[in-house]
Amino acid sequence: MSTSGSSAGPRKLRVATTSLAGCFGCHMSFLDIDEYLFDLLDRIEFDRSPLTDLKHCGPCDVGLIEGGVCNAENVHVLREFRKNCKTLVAVGACAINGGLPAQRNHLELGACLQEVYAFRDGLSGSGIPNDPELPLLIDQVHPIHEIVRVDYFLPGCPPSGAAFRAFLTDLIAGRTPRLDYPAIRYD
Amino acid sequence: MDVEASVREVVGRQGRDATRLLQILIALQDRLDWLPPAAITAVAAELGLPRARVEGVAGFYSLLHGTPAGRYRIRFSDNITDRMQGSEALRKRLCHLLWTECGKTSEDGLVSIGTTSCTGMGDQGPALLVNGRAVTRLDAARIERIAELVRGGVPLDDWPAEFFRVEEGIRRRGPLLGTPFEPGSALRAAIARGRTGWGEEMARSGLRGRGGAGFATATKWQACRDAPGADKVVVCNADEGEPGTFKDRVLLAHEAERVFEGMTLAAWATGARTGFVYLRGEYRFVLDALQAVLARRRAVGLLGMGILGEAGFDFDIEIHLGAGAYVCGEETALLESLEGRRGTPRIRPPFPVTHGYLGRPTVVNNVETLALATWIALEGGAAFAATGTPRSTGTKLLSVSGDCARPGVYEFPFGVTVAEVLEECGALDTLAVQVGGASGVTLAGHEFGRRIAFEDVPSAGAFMVFDGRRDPFEIAHAFVEFFAHESCGFCTPCRIGTTLLKNDLDKLARGVGGKVDLANIEWINRLLRNASHCGLGSSAPNPVEDGLAKFRPAWERRLRSLEFEPAFDLDAALGPARRMTGRSDPGAHLDREESSQ
Incomplete structure (x- = not known):
């Protein structure tokens, strides 16, 4: 019987994931790879991620970022990922372009906050929250490549499970990820 | 004046012809100072066109105003x-x-x-x-x-x-600019050779198009002549928009007889009966003089029916104005504009020689190419080919500008070195020369021995000189701004790519760039070059690639970091929210901790 076990196989890639100004839809779609997740776990292990609930990121091979950057905390998290991940991937429309949250970019932030905290029924007069625990909003929502260097972009809203699978299979095999046309066609 | 009345009169004067839409809009703006929505609506109604079509054309040309402009x-x-x-x-x-x-x-x-x-x-x-x-x-x-x-x-x-005086600006005369020309003489010589003989004479000359691409003129004329269709067209491309080029201005102002006679020579070779000059709006100051020359030529039988008594040789020329769109210098965009549309380049093939103006076989030639045809008719193709180099025959007009003592137009035989031109125009301490305009090539000092010729440094005529006081980064930056402004917007790679490129160069210019931006710029360059619909997009990276290859330190010294830096101040971006919440705690700032340490 041959020797088996993880020590004989290639080193597992360490992967971290997070959602910034996103809806976790990309993470949900990631889980749509279903049983392939078991195959994947032979080749990768998770660092900081909603799947592990680790609060900080250690040295990693790959970081998957969902969502754009809308507040100071997003900046800190994104920088932590960039510092620790050899390969950083912008996942989904919001990370790549700002997406839905960036629809506030054509409005002045002050007017946005006033509309909610000063004029909305039931909230009027409560004042704009100013607890230091709350991340402070940036005046505009930015795609992540405007804050840090990004290595790859995985488009889609969300990218399909198949797209995640193809992308990660390429990364693990050492191939430059390449999505076939059907995987990036959305109509 | 009443807008509707103005529209009725202008449209009537232009024969209610939808192909003259751009001319109609230009004439209307002359009267109204801008193109109010009511005028657009009225033009559409008068011409029976969809309003969106009229507004689309009005919005395309930068010299037309869709919002109130000053008197x-x-x-x-x-x-x-x-x-x-x-x-x-x-x-x-x-x-x-x-x-x-x-x-x-x-x-x-x-x-x-x-x-x-x-x-x-x-x-x-x-x-x-x-x-x-x-x-x-x-x-x-x-x-x-x-x-x-x-x-x-x-x-x-x-x-x-x-204030309005435009000086002649000729600094060096060769056979084209230095030989007196008698109107009609070249035509008589060509008619004496017969249509076929004249075509052969052109082929012997080896004349190549002076607009930049260098296509063999005789081949183009022959292809148009052989194309099926009776109503052939000759178009003179006088949309000289390449930055730093003004040699066609000089030809139109001082050698108009040669230019019109060259068009008539092209008509003789191809059998065309209709001619157009597409004159860039910026050169309107020569329009009246050109109309006068056309009238004179009609009066002496050099235009019209039976030119020089030759039965069946009928040809006349009409001048159309452009209105500030660089892309219309591209021949298929020019044809679209001539038909009264937005100047969006067509997909080639089919080429204009078979499907050009209104689908008719059409020759589009540069002003200089047409003027040179008179020299060939008078002196013969062999004499023409004896000047210049074997693959670039004849002379080339160079528009010399920038850091030199004697800017102006120089006629040199092809094959002249850059150093020789610099010497003659009185350029000292030259750092770089931009040959061929924004879409051309940036030459550094070690290349000044290279020759102006299709086989070495091709040029549509611009020769901009920059001396040691100039920053090579700013040269590329200016040209990138130009391309972003002039992209016609039709294809995504060019519309978005030229602006991405401009944004990246703006970021470097503000001194907040990182080394990663240089890699990003090179990636955008590849995308523009490979994916653009026409030459505007695919040549937009030229000044950037040349700049990065030949003057890289001028770019690198603008970098703030060797990594990546945001293009904006993150802490300042938190400012509005700090003001709204009244917060000043450490969490209400970014990048403060690093700078305070």
Whole structure:
């Protein structure tokens, strides 16, 4: 019987994931790879991620970022990922372009906050929250490549499970990820 | 005047012809100062076109105004050579004197001041256009005087004539510019050879198109002649928009007989009966003189029916104006514009020689190419081919501008070295030469031994000189701004790519770039070059690639970091939220901890 076990196989890639100004839809779609997740776990292990609930990121091979950057905390998290991940991937429309949250970019932030905290029924007069625990909003929502260097972009809203699978299979095999046309066609 | 009445009159004068839509809009703006929505609606109704089609055309051309513009519409030429001559300070001064801002119309509707791409006055800049008329050699005194004239509401016809004087600007004459020309002489020689014989003479000359691409003229004419279809067309491309080029201006102003005779020679070779000159709007100052030359030629039988008594040789020429769109210098975009549409380049093939103006076989030639045909008709193809190099026959007009003692137009045989041109124009301490305009090539000192020829450094005619005082990064930056402004918007790679490129260069110019941005720029360059619909997008990376290859330290010294830096100040971006919440805790700031340590 041959020797088996993880020590004989290639080193597992360490992967971290997070959602910034996103809806976790990309993470949900990631889980749509279903049983392939078991195959994947032979080749990768998770660092900081909603799947592990680790609060900080250690040295990693790959970081998957969902969502754009809308507040100071997003900046800190994104920088932590960039510092620790050899390969950083912008996942989904919001990370790549700002997406839905960036629809506030054509409005002045002050007017946005006033509309909610000063004029909305039931909230009027409560004042704009100013607890230091709350991340402070940036005046505009930015795609992540405007804050840090990004290595790859995985488009889609969300990218399909198949797209995640193809992308990660390429990364693990050492191939430059390449999505076939059907995987990036959305109509 | 009543808008509808103006529209009816202008449309009537243009024969209610939808292919003349651009000419109609230009004439309307002359009367109304801008194109109000009611005028667009009325034009659409008069011509039976969808309103969106009319508005689409009106919105395409930068010299047409879809929002209220001043009674005086002042546009400073914004080529890098104008900037080097101080145009930006002069523009700010005029804005200050007239209490307005660049890009806006003054509140009393008197004046609007803005910029426009190179107006073709590189040898006598800085220059501007006022209501489409060129004013040259701007200086502080001239700007003060213009401010007075505008404030006083003085009509342009009463402005000092010297403001509008465009000097001849010829510095070196060769066989084309230096030989007196008798109208009709070249045509007589070509008619004597017969249509076929004349075509063979052209083939012997080896003449290649002077607009930049260098296609064999005789082959183009032959292809048009052989194409099926009776109503063939000859078009003279006088949309000289390549920044730093003004040699066609000189030909049109001083050798118009040769240009029109060259068109007629092309008609003789191809059998065309219709001719168009597509004259860039910036060169409107030659329009009246050109019309006079056309009238004279008709009067003496050099245009019209039975030219020079030759039965069946019928040809006439009409002049169409452009309205500020660089892309219309591309021949298929030019044809679209000539048909009264937006200047969007067509997909080739089919080529214009078989499917050109209104689908008819069409020859489109550069002004200089056509003028040279007169030399070939008079002296013969072999004599022409004896000048220049074996693969680039004849002479080339160079528009020399920038840092040199004697800017102007120089006629050199092809094969002249860059160093020889620099010597003759009195350029000292030359750092770089931009040959062929924004889409051309940037040459560094070690390349000044190279030759102007299709086989070495091809050129549509621009020769911009930059000396040691100039920053090579700023040269590329100016050209990238130009391409982003002039992209026609039809294809995504060019529309988005030129702006991405501009954003990246803007970031470097602000001193907040990182080394990663240089890699990003190279990636965008590849995308533009490989994916663009036409030559505008695919040549937009040229000044950037040359700059990064030959003057890289000038780029690198602008970097803030060797990694990546955001293009904006993150802490300042938290400012509005800090103000709204009244917070000043450490969590309400970014990048403070690093800088305080």
